[in-house]
Amino acid sequence: MAETAETTDTADTADKKQDRKAARLARQIGAFAKQHGGAEGQLAHMGQAGTRIVLVGTDGGWGDLVAPTYAVGRLAAEKAGLTLHEEFDGEFAARVKTGPYEWTRMAGIQLGGPANPTV
Secondary structure (H helix, E strand, O other), X not given: OHHHHHHHHHHHHHHHHHHHHHHHHHHHHHHHHHHOOOEEEEEEEOHHHOEEEEEEEOOOXXXXXXXXXXXXXXXXXXXXXXXXXXXXXXXXXXXXXXXXXXXXXXXXXXXXXXXXXXX
């Protein structure tokens, strides 16, 4: 009987911790949405590292957050009222606005961006 109570207490503690993490992520999603005139998102599995919550603002701004699990990421999105896309497809990706920084980081030396440092 004591083992059952301990298991239940441990599960309750884990659930509360996940709820707190989801609430914290939801606040961050809300702040991003407020700053960018609204937002939509997509959840992407990252393996053991967790789940990436990719955010795209109405103004084309973008960012991401990392949730420890897919369930926490989905709960955070629900708490924030974030519309989720199943895929980061062409139409959704086309909303992202990139600037010179992103282009030089992505293309690097090929487009005249900063050279990668040698080790």
